[in-house]
Amino acid sequence: MNETFKNLEETKQKRILSAAMKEFADKGYEQASTNQIIKDAGIGKGTLFHYFNNKKDLYEYLVDYAITIMHDEYFSLIDTSESDFIERMKQIAQVKGNYIAEHPNVTNFIGMVYLNDEVTLPKELETRLADLKKTGYSLIYKNINQKMLRRDINTDKALKLIQWSIEGYQNELMRLFQGEKIAHIDLQPYWDEFYEYLDVLKTTFYEEGQT
Known part of the structure; x- marks a missing residue:
């Protein structure tokens, strides 16, 4: 039955999803x-149940769709050859910003799925969700040059503090822009401010000469 849905025009599909x-x-x-x-x-x-058997069938379709979107239009665009942790996080922030603008509901939906214990998903979807989580973690920390960090502080805690700072700034902007059309907002001043914060993080956590 999902094949009938896939044959719909793209704009109608996106509206329903x-x-x-x-x-x-x-x-x-x-x-x-x-x-x-x-x-x-x-x-x-x-009409909805012309395309999906029931509520659970719709939910499982959404999980599969969201995983595919996150992998293809977010995770696949991250370059893990960048070994500077803050530069990696900057790159992730830029890709994530574009991705959320294009798919505003996918991130919140996937977050709910991970926290939800009301539904037992098919084994294949459970495996894909677990793999998605591992991939996300790997994209943040894989091939990071930890020698750039100050030697007098705990490396793991420093990385976490940097990550939380950057994600916190992103979340603040998301709250600020809630209900707004991102395409109509001049984001350059916010990116400029973001880069200034990154410079502060480098000065705080990196060895001298690594900034």
Whole structure:
């Protein structure tokens, strides 16, 4: 039945997927309303179940879709040959920003899926979710040159503090822009400010001469 959905025009597919991911992300599996999804997607009553057998079938399709999108349009664009941790995090932030602008509901949906214990997923999806998590961790830390960090501080804690600082700034911007159309915002001043913060992080955590 999902094949019928895949044959829909792309704009209608995206509208349905976006509405469904937002509803599940906001309310969790049990409380999510298919009627609300239908309303938000602007489709006729009953149309949703022409494409999906039931709510669980829709949910599993969304999990599979979100994993594929994250891998193809986010993770695959990260260059792990960059060994400078802060430069790696800068690159991740730039790719993530573009990805979230294109797929605003995927990240929140996947986050809900990881925290959700209401649904037992097929083994294949469970494995793909576990692999996605490992890949995300690897993209942050693989091939990092830890010798750039100051020798008088704990390396693992320093890396975590840098990561949390950068992700915290991103989250603050996401809250600031909530409900706004990213395409209509001049992001350059925010990138300039972001790079200034990165310079502060390098001065704080890197050995002299490594900045």
